Amino acid sequence: MNRRSFLLAGAAMLSLLRPVAAQQPDHSMHAMPGMDMGGGDQTLTAAPALPEGAPLRELPRLASRSQQAGVFEAELTAAPASTSFVPGLETPILAYNGITPGPVIEVFEGDRVSITFRNRLPDQESTIHWHGLPVPADQDGNPVSPVLPDAEQTYSFEPPKGSAGTYWYHPHPHGKTASQVYRGLAGAFLVKAKDDPIPASYGDTLFVFTDLRLAADGTLPESTMADLMNGRVGDHVLVNGQKNPVLTVAVGEFRRFRLLNATNARFLRLSLAGASLTLIGSDGGLLETPVADADELFLAPAERLEIVARFDKPGTMSLRTLGYDRGWMGPNRPEEAGKDLLTVRVSEDRGPSQPPLPGRLRPIPDLGPPAVTRRFVFTETMSMGAGGMEMGFLINGAAFHMNRVDVVSKAGQVELWEIANQADMDHPFHLHGTQFQIVERESEGKVTKPAFRALKDTVNVRRGETVRILLRQDLPGPRMYHCHILEHEDLGMMGLVNVEA
Incomplete structure (x- = not known):
């Protein structure tokens, strides 16, 4: 279909905009519900403002119930829950073990991993897909192997040597993935190497980016036709579930950061002006050699990066979004540039001496x-x-x-x-x-x-x-x-x- 015809058709569709759920039948062409003109108009009211400036929180780890070294056993339950993004407003969500983002899973290469998934989503199939991990096909959480409501499945696998990296987990049921993820079902999965070449003194800080749209009453609005065409893009980008949290570091300090874009459809082009950035890893773990002087970072939906940041001057800086043209269907294109996602405060107190980053990371x-x-x-x-x-x-x-x-x-x-x-x-x-x-x-x-x-x-x-x-x-x-x-x-x-x- 040529671009002009596609855009004209999209304009016609958007003129009849109605909220719809992002769940469609399995056909090569999908009829868009809510197109009739008989329904009432949706009343638009101002969305609530989110608090900013709290200290960056570390996401909780999923505890292993195994006492045996090299064995990780745990449980994840997907169920309705509620959280408070805005003081005084409760937001109904879907959550793993009651929280969003879900608990961080952290294992080592070669560990025997066994995670029992319980689906407590009313009337919805679900799965857990271990995004990026080289697991057996019957453990991958594909939509061809759904977990029915009130059922459970135990996923078992061993991350092989050489698989250390930043991964994540999320649902993958046919036709319902988008709504389950934007309502809160996603979490980070870290595979560690026992011989990690990155100095331990750099720390290991995780940034999980999620996307949020709130109605005036604190609920999550249903997706619109524009969301179906372009992918759902919210009004707020959260880092570890917070809006523009604050991270404090020492001047001269090296810090290791892992970045995960867990949004449905937001493309993140980022800068951290004032810091020296070195790219050290991608979706599948460390690079062969570090790539210094990274002026900006780019994360399409589901991508991950690992970087080392050096902070040479005291002061305040922001991890900020830059403009990016990913293509957009219809009006109301969101403004991507100029969002402060994270504030970094660099203290004047110099930290202890740290070793340099190795020149070679892995083959x-x-x-x-x-x-x-x-x-x-x-x-x-x-x-x-x-x-x-x-x-x-x-x-x-x-x-x-x-x-x-x-x-x-x-x-x-x-x-x-x-x-x-x-x-x-x-x-x-x-x-x-x-x-x-x-x-x-x-x-x-x-x-x-x-x-x-x-x-x-x-x-x-x-x-x-x-x-x-x-x-x-x-x-x-x-x-x-x-x-x-x-x-x-x-x-x-x-x-x-x-x-x-």
Whole structure:
């Protein structure tokens, strides 16, 4: 569908805007509910302001009930809960073990992990997907293996040596992922290395970015048609569940930060003016060598980064959003630039001496030449149908179907995948079961190579761009690949690769 037709169709849809839930039937074209003109108009009132400036809180860890070294056993329950983002207002949410973000899971490479998941969501299937972790297919939390309401499932796996990194966990039920995540179901999963090359004196501070939209009464409004088209973007970006918290550091100090974009659809282009930033890690863990003098950071939905920040001058600085054009359908495009997400106060007291960052962090082996090349084309469709405006987000011309295998692959086989975005907005591409390496990007005939080698499981593919990646699936079974704008995933921009032994 060409851009002009798509935008005209979108304008027609938005003229009939109604709140709708981000749960659609499994068809290649999705009729948008709420299009009739008989319903009452939604009364808009001012949303409450969130308090700012509290000390950054450390997210609680999930406790292991095992007393045995190298064994992590715990329980996670997804259930309705409530929290107070604004004093005096209770907000109904969904939460893991009663809190959002969910408790941080922290294990070491080689640990035997066993987590019992209890689904206490009324009338909704759910799963836990261990995003980025190389776990067996039947433990991956795919939508093909849902956990029914009031049922439970124990997920068991062992993060292998070399898998140390910043991961996360979230639901992955078919058609309901977006609403369950924006209502609070997401948490960080850290795999640690016993021989971590980053000096321990740098600390290890986690920033989990989530997105929040509140109604005047403190509730979470239902998603709108604009949310379905663009992905749900809230009014507030929270860090560890707080708005613009404060972190205090010493002048001259080195600090290790892990950044996780756990939002449904917000693209984060960030700066921390006044600090010296060195990139040390990506989705799949540490880089081969540090990349110094990072002027800005970029996190598409679901991406992670690890950095080391050095604070050379006392004073106050902000982790601030910069503008980014990810493409937008219709009016009311949110303002991305100029949001202060975190305030850093650098004291005049100099901390103790710290060792320098190593010049080499770890090897990342070359995967070698591919045996197979595959191509995946992202497109959007929109038209008027019998049920109203119909809309689809497609891969290779088809929407996801639970009973269809789109690709058959072989375990241990190196493959080159081309992801071509012929749609009118950016789409972050995520692959389950493995990490991949970016080979190159191509846009308007210009090919660019990555500046460094990294392991990734999510990559942003800009509109009009083709991204080529090298990958190898080592574990057999069904694996998903999809856009990680969660509303687009729910609306069909997903496929299934079956990896044969």
